[in-house]
Amino acid sequence: MSYVMTVICNPQKPELSGAAIDEFWAALEMAGARPDEVDILADGIACDIYFELLEDETLPIIRKQCRGPFDINIQPVKGRAKRLLIADMDSTIIQQECLDELAAYAGVKDEISAITARAMRGELDFEGALRERVGLLKGLPVDTIRHVIDTRIELMPGGPELVGTMKANGAWCTLVSGGFTDFTDRIAEMIGFQETRANRLVQAGGKLTGEVVEPILGRQAKADALYEISGRLGPPMRLPSATAPTT
Numbered sequence: 001m002s003y004v005m006t007v008i009c010n011p012q013k014p015e016l017s018g019a020a021i022d023e024f025w026a027a028l029e030m031a032g033a034r035p036d037e038v039d040i041l042a043d044g045i046a047c048d049i050y051f052e053l054l055e056d057e058t059l060p061i062i063r064k065q066c067r068g069p070f071d072i073n074i075q076p077v078k079g080r081a082k083r084l085l086i087a088d089m090d091s092t093i094i095q096q097e098c099l100d101e102l103a104a105y106a107g108v109k110d111e112i113s114a115i116t117a118r119a120m121r122g123e124l125d126f127e128g129a130l131r132e133r134v135g136l137l138k139g140l141p142v143d144t145i146r147h148v149i150d151t152r153i154e155l156m157p158g159g160p161e162l163v164g165t166m167k168a169n170g171a172w173c174t175l176v177s178g179g180f181t182d183f184t185d186r187i188a189e190m191i192g193f194q195e196t197r198a199n200r201l202v203q204a205g206g207k208l209t210g211e212v213v214e215p216i217l218g219r220q221a222k223a224d225a226l227y228e229i230s231g232r233l234g235p236p237m238r239l240p241s242a243t244a245p246t247t
Helices: 018-030 058-065 098-106 109-120 126-135 143-152 159-168 181-191 220-233
Strands: 003-008 034-042 046-052 071-076 084-087 172-180 195-199 201-204 207-212
Touching: 003 018, 018 034, 018 046, 084 159, 084 220, 098 109, 098 126, 098 143, 098 172, 109 126, 126 207, 143 181, 159 172, 159 181, 172 181, 172 220, 181 195, 195 220
Parallel strands: 084 172, 172 195
Antiparallel strands: 003 046, 003 071, 034 046, 201 207
16 A cells, blocks of 8 residues: 555544544545555554555545544555654653743742743843843752652643654654753653763752853754754755744
8 A cells, every 4th residue: 555544533532443543544535546455553442554556646635535533644655654754842752841941949930931022022032031030040959859849740532652662663752842851851861861961060069150151042953953863863954044943
């Protein structure tokens, strides 16, 4: 089969029944595709439906007909296995924002939230906002970070499975964050990431100094990691322009 359609629903509402799969199968047939095989990835939650595509024009029809409380991803079978996973940390691999959790513990959450709001209004860039927010953590014992991780941080459901599956298929997994190495290194160890990139909090005498090691890693760091690591793993990616994207 040349194509595969992956169907996923909310694990909290496992609605991917046999009847729902039959509807997807029928939708493929109605669109002119030839479904051939179903692989159940997680009962009630996810499956792969392999099919043969007769005409490229069929894809928009398939996507239009396959609706419901599901995420649909259609891709060629060839090249489906990826060599690289680059993931953000906050609200992605973990459910919280690490800086917010530190701020709450230090009793400065409102002040840090105000700085974040200024950044969202364009009054501060990411680097400036990070410096100001970290400055409010001056004097916080370094041991607080481990306590926050142990008591406040929760892994995002599916994260460990994602990294484990990618690594089992030979992929390199990197955690890249605008947060801090004190968090990324620990989270990476818990889940199995092979590499991390994040900002470093300056420490002295067992306490945070309120400073960040320069240069600060921001949004561009994710794009830099993508192009650098992909080049390290194989032929460098061809840039669409002279500047790497910042998304």
